[in-house]
Amino acid sequence: MTEKLWGGRFDEDITPDVLDYTLTTDVDVRLIFADLWQDIAHVLMLGRQEIIPGETARAVLRSLLRLWEEHERGELKLRPELEDVHFNIEQMVIEDLGRETGGHMHTARSRNxxxxxxxxxxxxxxxxxxxxxxxxxxxxxxxxxxxxxxxxxxxxxxxxxxxxxxxxxxxxxxxxxxxxxxxxxxxxxxxxxxxxxxxxxxxxxxxxLDRELTARLLGFRSVLSHALDAxxxxxxxxxxxxxxxxxxxxxxxxxxxxxxxxxxxxxxxxxxxxxxxxxxxxxxxxxxxxxxxxxxxxxxxxxxxxxxxxxxxxxxxxxxxxxxxxxxxxxxxxxxxxxxxxxxxxxxxxxxxxSKRGEDLCWDNFSTATELANHFVAEHGIAFREAHHITGSLVGALLKRGATLRDTKAGAEILTGLGHPVAESVLAHILAPRTALTSYTSPGGTSxxxxxxxxxxxxxxxxxxxxxxxxxRRGLDSALSDTLRAAREIVDGGDFAEVLERATAGLPPVTRS
Missing domain, CATH: 1.20.200.10 (Fumarase/aspartase (Central domain))
Structure with missing residues (x-):
């Protein structure tokens, strides 16, 4: 018979290749803190609900607290042959206390x-x-x-x-x-x-079970009610x-x-x-x-x-x-x-x-043409579509001359020829990148x-x-410290119901979802 924790019905163990293919210990290292915290909360609940004997729960909690301290020192190592973090920690408790005591830790729980x-x-x-x-x-x-x-x-x-x-x-x-x-x-x-x-x-x-109790000890906001969905x-x-x-x-x-x-x-x-x-x-x-x-x-x-x-x-x-x-x-x-x-x-x-390079690119790439179209709308009463067409004609004419909007003299001449004259000084002000930038005063604009x-x-x-x-952060830290404190008090002989009532008094209630 295999010695795996799940091996009661099996006559032979998995092969090394299968173990290597299925194990998750290298991935589960990040979950050690969560698994230990969860184990402690679960055993506290088992003892509170008298699902396992109080002295058994105290012994398991004492073992788990030692493992927590070992983890805090960076000394707790997972063994690949034990497949995952869950079996590793359970096996450590069993090796510490024996199967008759440590084997109670997984009562009313699945790896799922x-x-x-x-x-x-x-x-x-x-x-x-x-x-x-x-x-x-x-x-x-x-x-x-x-x-x-x-x-x-x-x-x-x-x-x-x-x-x-x-x-x-x-x-x-x-x-x-x-x-x-x-x-x-x-x-x-x-x-x-x-x-x-x-x-x-x-x-x-x-x-x-008291699922609300373990949820509060673990700092959860709610309990996911449906077991199959959960x-x-x-x-x-x-x-x-x-x-x-x-x-x-x-x-x-x-x-x-x-x-x-x-x-x-x-x-x-x-x-x-x-x-x-x-x-x-x-x-x-x-x-x-x-x-x-x-x-x-x-x-x-x-x-x-x-x-x-x-x-x-x-x-x-x-x-x-x-x-x-x-x-x-x-x-x-x-x-x-x-x-x-x-x-x-x-x-x-x-x-x-x-910024100087940015301003030069704005001049050279006709980035302020929209402002000239807006000027025709605001100051000349021209419909935007017509203003857009006039400004586009200006850009096209300047491109044919090899000029840019910076050439305001050429721009003024072209606009006069198009029948929409604008003084060169006015044009220079309208087309300046800084003018455009500061004029976009609408909410969320560039001004x-x-x-x-x-x-x-x-x-x-x-x-x-x-x-x-x-x-x-305070809520999660408080839930963890209250859980550890409750476990230590119970290990020292405290009553499950009294200690857990005090421990959860400052923790928010949980909802069901």
Missing amino acids: DQVSTDARMYLRRVHVNAVAANLALIDVLLSFPEDDLLAILPGYTHSQAAQPVSVGFWKTAHASMLLRDVRRLRGAFDRADESPLGACALAGTSFP TSARDYLMESAAAFAIGGSNLSRMAEEIVMWSGHEYSLVEVSDAYATGSSIMPQKKNPVVAELARGRAGRTAGTLVQLLTMAKGITLGYSCDLQDDKPYLWDAIDTYLSTLRVFTGQAKGLRFD PHSVEAVRAELREAVEDHTAWLDRT
Whole structure:
């Protein structure tokens, strides 16, 4: 008979190849904290509900607390031959106490609800860290000097120069985009913050569990009521992967602008030396490698989402080992996304924009033509479509002469010939990139006043998200410390009911979902 914890009906053990193919210990290392915390909460509940004898529960808790301290010191190691984190910890307790005592720990629980609970607990930490990393990058983008309100860049549509914008306008645009990523991460946190513990394999159990108690001890907002859904659900993983993929894509878009604009043909921005490398053969090169890698690694976060969607689409309700393959890909997406956020925050601090070059490009690329059309509408009473046609005719005529809007003398002559004269001095003022930039005073526009108003709105949103971040971190920390404190008090002889009533008094109630 095999000595595996599940091996009662088996006459022979799995082969080394099968073990190597199915084990997850290398992936499960991240879940040790969650599995131990969950084990402690579960045993506290088993003792409180008198599902296992009180002294047995105390002995198991004492063993689990020793393992927690070992983990805190970085000394707890998983053994591959024990397949996963769950069997590792259970086996450690059994080796410490014997099967007659340690074997009670898994009462009224399955690896099916156990793994989902661990993954949700880990994802909560990830989402909190991702929100914090986004807010750090957003803070850098919003902390620009007043000069950036008038530092000119060409704005682009269709990858062609469109209208003048400012550096501050560009930075607030990316900050606005990243704040949506924060909202997505918070939404994904909410869907992960539901406790499946107590659903067991798929159908619940005949034991009198208190699922609300374990949910509160683990810091969950709610209990995922339906046992089959609780053990089958992986949409919370897909939603998290979608948040990472969209966030990676948004960072990639910023990276693309940095890469493109740092090229000699644009020369609009330069990254600091610390975020670039040189060429092995061309001594003149300065390559924006961080931004380039961010573009490429966005594919890894997107690929994880596709992998999870494909993995889950053909699986019926109830656990299947296909679902075991979710974590290796998701862990990689998490690491890729968080590392990109961190390195981008440092890169953003050192970006140097060339406003003079930006202004020259705006002149040369006819970026202010729209303002002349608007002038005809506002000052001459011409319908916009006609004003658009007149201005387009001016641009075409200048191009044939090899001139740009900077040649205001030629422009005034052409407009007179078109029957819509504008004094050269007026034309020079209308077509100046700075005039255009400061005149877009509509809400959300490029004028310094409009950009400052948006920056204030974004900062207010950052404050709200920061408050949520602080509350959430305190809540999770409090749940963990209260669980550990309760376990220690009970190990020292405290009454289960009295200790747990005190421990949960400060924890918020849970809902059912």
